[in-house]
Every structure is written in structure tokens, then in C-alpha cells.
Amino acid sequence: MKCIYCRKLKDDSEFTKEHLIPEPLGGHFVPDLIIGNVCKTCNNNFGLFVDAEFTSNYVIAQKLQLAELALFDKENPSAVSLICMGNSLLSPPQMQDNEICEHWTGPLGEIIYWVRPKDERLSGYAGGNPRTTKDQKSRAYFHFSERTIKYPKITWLAFKNAFKKRSTVKKILNCVINIDPKTIGFTDPDDLDQLRMKFFSDEHSANSIRQVQYPFNPNVGYRFLAKLAIGIGYSLFGEKVLETSYAKELYRALQCRDGDNIPLIHGFFDSSKNQDIKNLGEANTVTIIIQIVDDKAIFILNICASLYAIVPFAATEDLNQEDLDKIGYGRVIVICKPLKNSYKLSYPDYLNYKCGNLQHPELAAISERATRNQEYFSNL
Numbered sequence: 001m002k003c004i005y006c007r008k009l010k011d012d013s014e015f016t017k018e019h020l021i022p023e024p025l026g027g028h029f030v031p032d033l034i035i036g037n038v039c040k041t042c043n044n045n046f047g048l049f050v051d052a053e054f055t056s057n058y059v060i061a062q063k064l065q066l067a068e069l070a071l072f073d074k075e076n077p078s079a080v081s082l083i084c085m086g087n088s089l090l091s092p093p094q095m096q097d098n099e100i101c102e103h104w105t106g107p108l109g110e111i112i113y114w115v116r117p118k119d120e121r122l123s124g125y126a127g128g129n130p131r132t133t134k135d136q137k138s139r140a141y142f143h144f145s146e147r148t149i150k151y152p153k154i155t156w157l158a159f160k161n162a163f164k165k166r167s168t169v170k171k172i173l174n175c176v177i178n179i180d181p182k183t184i185g186f187t188d189p190d191d192l193d194q195l196r197m198k199f200f201s202d203e204h205s206a207n208s209i210r211q212v213q214y215p216f217n218p219n220v221g222y223r224f225l226a227k228l229a230i231g232i233g234y235s236l237f238g239e240k241v242l243e244t245s246y247a248k249e250l251y252r253a254l255q256c257r258d259g260d261n262i263p264l265i266h267g268f269f270d271s272s273k274n275q276d277i278k279n280l281g282e283a284n285t286v287t288i289i290i291q292i293v294d295d296k297a298i299f300i301l302n303i304c305a306s307l308y309a310i311v312p313f314a315a316t317e318d319l320n321q322e323d324l325d326k327i328g329y330g331r332v333i334v335i336c337k338p339l340k341n342s343y344k345l346s347y348p349d350y351l352n353y354k355c356g357n358l359q360h361p362e363l364a365a366i367s368e369r370a371t372r373n374q375e376y377f378s379n380l
């Protein structure tokens with residue numbers, strides 16, 4: 001079998017299931033976009049370095065966190081993610097030159113300071129190099145927000161879930177509570193932790209403004225969008241689409257490194273450009289729209305009706321009628337990770353739903369829950 005990303009022929013045993021849509025965007029709930037033609041090496045490397053770079057990017061992670069909170073299920077609650085805001089300018093006691101203090105926030109404005117080894121080479125990654133810093137020892141200091149007291153369950157679950165895959169992070173709760181935090185993975189503070197806890201508490205009472213440095217990378221997203229374009233092209237049209245000259249551009253973009261000229265894959269990612277395309281997405285979901293536009297098959301990746309990318313994934317000159325019929329007047333997949341589901345519609349049906357001409361109880365249930373929660377949280 002040939003891997004769709006590295007194009008190497010490998011033994012069947014070297015392949016694994018690839019979620020074209022990463023897990024934080026709800027990829028587990030989109031069976032049509034789970035494929036088997038990706039080798040374990042690519043799955044691992046691209047998952048850690050391309051998918052994670054995209055989904056942990058502050059702008060995107062923040063939208064996803066808001067969606068999780070908007071659709072929070074009070075009866076059957078699950079943890080809302082923390083997001084990395086960048087590097088704090090604070091310098092807690094005994095922080096070494098080779099360490100940084102990363103500033104994370106929880107769903108209700110909780111603050112977490114994570115003192116961990118610095119990683120110059122991959123400073124744009126929340127949490128550092130996902131491969132090497134994973135096993136390094138570090139300490140994180142968790143603080144409640146003013147809103148925690150109104151709905152402690154949300155904070156508690158978020159804190160319990162935090163750094164779950166990083167067992168080497170020592171979690172310290174810098175707040176007083178009548179439940180033992182050790183039951184959710186926290187550790188008793190030692191002398192150094194006591195010093196730092198006092199430092200953070202003093203900082204919080206002295207300053208209400210927190211200064212954070214966010215490492216800005218204008219290229220973020222290009223490699224991920226190219227990868228998704230290759231995957232969607234393959235899942236619709238098979239191997240032949242990967243051999244075209246347009247696919248070569250996508251492969252160049254996928255391999256793009258900082259400082260390289262970004263190949264012209266015609267995609268762009270913008271939160272402000274076109275309100276109509278923003279509104280085309282469903283709030284609190286990831287909406288994918290696949291269409292033929294002019295001489296290209298394109299997808300629109302719309303995140304929470306707020307951010308979008310338009311990426312051509314094949315040239316129509318490389319497609320036959322049967323291929324074009326697969327797209328027809330357009331296809332839409334609405335992915336709702338907090339509700340653990342995805343919904344498929346034709347583009348005309350989707351537009352009719354958006355205009356109120358067509359009933360879709362499952363999509364309507366998403367916005368109904370968001371409205372109910374909004375009322376609930378506004379009382380918090």
C-alpha cells in the first residue's frame with residue numbers, strides 16, 4: 001500500500017487509521033473522513049506537529065473552548081479544555097534560565113501557570129515540542145477564578161482533565177477548598193511550591209492585568225490545510241488525484257518549513273474578511289462545505305461560524321463526470337464535538353435549513369442547547 005502523505009510503498013502492517021479531522025475538532029465523530037492509507041510514521045509526525053500546531057493555536061483553541069462551554073451538558077458533564085495564552089512575563093522564584101512560565105486559562109477564566117523547560121525551536125507550540133517535553137518534569141500552579149464558586153463543577157472537571165497525557169507535570173492547586181485536590185491528580189506543595197504559590201497570589205492581588213507574550217506565527221495553518229486537502233481529495237476521488245500537478249502544490253505546502261516561500265495553494269485563513277462565509281458555518285460546530293467553484297473542487301473549513309479557510313483540493317480538469325457527481329451541488333458536514341456527533345447534508349438542503357425553509361431537528365438541538373446554556377451562564 002502507498003501512504004497518501006509520504007507516498008512511500010509500505011507493508012500493510014505499517015498503516016494505521018487516520019482521522020483527517022483532528023480529535024479536538026471532533027474527528028472521531030466523522031466516519032466518512034477516517035481513512036486507512038496513512039503510514040504510522042506520517043500519522044504520528046503530522047498528528048504531533050501539524051494537527052496539534054493548528055488545533056492548539058490560541059485563536060482556534062479559544063473558539064473551540066467557547067463552543068465546549070456553550071454546549072456544556074449539565075446533566076452529563078465532561079471537561080472543557082484549557083487554552084494556552086502564551087508565555088507569561090512573570091518570573092516565579094527559582095525559575096531557571098532554561099525554563100519558561102506558560103500562561104493557560106480555563107473555561108471560567110481560571111489561570112494556570114506552567115513552569116516548564118523552554119523549547120526555543122518550537123516556541124510556537126503550546127506546551128513545547130510535543131515529543132521531547134512530554135517526558136520532562138515540570139510544575140503547574142492552578143488558580144480558581146471569581147466564577148468558579150458559582151459553578152465549581154466546570155472548574156473541577158477542567159482541572160482534573162488538565163495535562164492528562166503529561167504524567168510528568170506536577171499539579172499544584174493554589175486555592176483553598178474543602179475537597180482534597182489529590183483525588184483529581186494534584187500533589188502536596190513542597191517548599192519551592194509554597195514560595196511560588198505566595199508569589200502568584202501576591203501578583204494576583206497586586207495586578208489585575210496579566211501580561212502575556214504570544215509567539216505569533218503567520219504561517220500557522222498552511223501545512224494543516226494542505227494535509228486536509230490531500231486527505232479530502234483522496235477520500236473522494238482515490239489515488240489518481242494525488243498524482244496531479246495540483247496535488248504537487250499541496251505536497252509542497254505540507255512540507256513547508258518556516259522561512260520557505262509558502263506555495264500557492266490558494267487557501268487563506270481569516271477571521272474578518274467575509275461575514276457571509278463566516279455565517280455559513282453553524283455556531284459552536286466545525287462545518288465543512290465541499291463544492292465545485294470555477295475550475296476547482298474546494299472545501300470551506302468553518303470554525304464556530306467565526307473563522308474560515310477556503311482551500312481548493314483538486315482541479316476539475318483532473319476529474320471525470322463520476323467524480324463531479326460525488327460532489328453534485330455541494331456537500332456539508334457539520335461536526336459537533338461537544339455533542340459527540342456529525343451531520344451530513346447536501347449544500348442546497350443546508351442552505352434551506354439556514355434560511356428556515358427546512359427542518360433539521362438535530363442541528364436545531366445544537367442551537368437550542370446553546371441558547372439554554374446562555375441563559376444559565378448569564379445568571380452565574
Ligand SMILES: [Zn+2]
Nearest residue numbers: 003006039042
Ligand atoms: Zn507516510
